[in-house]
Amino acid sequence: MNADPGLLAARAGDPDAFGALYRAHAGRIFALCLRLVGDSQRAEELTQDVFVRAWERLASYRGESAFATWLHRLAVNVVLTDRRTTWRRSRRFELTDDPAAFERGLEWNEGNSLDLETAIGRLPVGARTVFVLHDVEGFTHDEIADMTRIAAGTSKAQLFRARRLLRKWLER
Amino acid sequence: MNCETCRDLIDPYVAGTLAARDALALEAHVAGCAECTIDLAAAGALRDPVRGLPRRIDPPNDLWPVVRRRLVRRRMPGWGALAAAAVLLIALSSVVTALLLDRRDTAAVPLASGMAAVRMVEAGYVEQARELEAALEEGRDRLAPETIATVERNLEVIAEAIAESRAALEEDPANRDLRILLRTGHEQRVALLEQAVRLSREL
Numbered sequence: 001m002n003a004d005p006g007l008l009a010a011r012a013g014d015p016d017a018f019g020a021l022y023r024a025h026a027g028r029i030f031a032l033c034l035r036l037v038g039d040s041q042r043a044e045e046l047t048q049d050v051f052v053r054a055w056e057r058l059a060s061y062r063g064e065s066a067f068a069t070w071l072h073r074l075a076v077n078v079v080l081t082d083r084r085t086t087w088r089r090s091r092r093f094e095l096t097d098d099p100a101a102f103e104r105g106l107e108w109n110e111g112n113s114l115d116l117e118t119a120i121g122r123l124p125v126g127a128r129t130v131f132v133l134h135d136v137e138g139f140t141h142d143e144i145a146d147m148t149r150i151a152a153g154t155s156k157a158q159l160f161r162a163r164r165l166l167r168k169w170l171e172r
Numbered sequence: 173m174n175c176e177t178c179r180d181l182i183d184p185y186v187a188g189t190l191a192a193r194d195a196l197a198l199e200a201h202v203a204g205c206a207e208c209t210i211d212l213a214a215a216g217a218l219r220d221p222v223r224g225l226p227r228r229i230d231p232p233n234d235l236w237p238v239v240r241r242r243l244v245r246r247r248m249p250g251w252g253a254l255a256a257a258a259v260l261l262i263a264l265s266s267v268v269t270a271l272l273l274d275r276r277d278t279a280a281v282p283l284a285s286g287m288a289a290v291r292m293v294e295a296g297y298v299e300q301a302r303e304l305e306a307a308l309e310e311g312r313d314r315l316a317p318e319t320i321a322t323v324e325r326n327l328e329v330i331a332e333a334i335a336e337s338r339a340a341l342e343e344d345p346a347n348r349d350l351r352i353l354l355r356t357g358h359e360q361r362v363a364l365l366e367q368a369v370r371l372s373r374e375l
Binding site: 015018019022023026027028030031034040042043044045047048051052055082116117135136156160163164166167170171 | 179180210211213214215217218221222225226227228229230231232233235236238239240242243289296351352355
């Protein structure tokens with residue numbers, strides 16, 4: 001178990017100690033949520049959810065990995081679970097095994113030029129998820145497959161499609 | 173080398189960590205493969221820009237005060253939460269009332285998109301709750317009558333809090349505090365049902 005006294009105090013139920021952890025990690029968690037959902041207000045809500053969930057589960061954190069790693073994985077799960085729950089009825093969530101589905105949902109003017117951050121936000125949701133998790137956050141395809149419930153091969157296909165789209169948009 | 177193998181090696185090639193023999197094989201394949209040429213170029217073009225992305229982006233608003241309030245409400249391990257839920261939700265209703273008198277942060281979100289987003293979030297919770305209610309119904313006979321009564325009494329209180337939050341949001345869809353209260357109400361409902369279902373299965 002990590003011997004960080006702040007972490008130990010938070011784990012023992014001290015909300016002020018947990019506040020220090022929040023201050024240290026909120027920026028990275030918000031960045032992750034923002035890139036995954038592409039909406040600042042929703043990313044704020046999910047960031048709150050991540051830290052509430054972390055507080056509830058802190059007792060189960062055994063220190064096998066760095067706290068930041070544990071928190072990041074928790075954040076990914078919170079975002080993906082929320083997406084499945086929220087979009088189940090509207091069927092808008094398309095982390096799919098069908099590579100042709102990448103193109104659906106592109107809703108912007110192809111003549112525009114974009115910076116990378118904006119371009120990531122314009123990716124179809126499945127391609128964006130894999131790109132953010134693999135290229136930005138450093139998860140492996142097997143880890144992504146496990147978290148998103150798609151095949152590792154689909155994750156690879158999504159990644160290369162995302163890169164092609166990004167390169168095309170950024171070179172305009 | 174085929175395209176699948178080539179794709180697996182593109183990242184280490186771009187990073188400069190691929191063994192020389194594999195790098196030569198990749199280059200030989202790419203020289204005759206238009207698709208892999210495109211993928212290699214895309215990986216190379218994006219590598220530095222992605223590495224340059226900021227690791228941290230501070231939220232536009234300070235979220236800690238809201239998170240802190242939710243911690244106090246949610247830190248209730250075990251079955252004791254059931255007994256505490258009514259007290260909590262009465263407090264929640266009071267906060268809703270206070271917020272109704274002090275509507276803040278109402279400028280940013282257009283009315284239609286605001287309520288559409290709220291309904292989308294609510295739909296997920298409603299479906300979760302429906303599934304849990306069905307599961308609870310199956311295990312209902314295993315719970316003591318006073319436990320069932322406690323659960324139902326608390327669900328009524330939660331339903332009132334949710335209805336009150338939703339009504340306030342209809343009036344003021346961009347109010348962030350009301351959105352949070354509505355979500356918290358749904359979370360409480362789902363958490364209570366989850367605990368009840370878990371208990372019915374443990375007995």
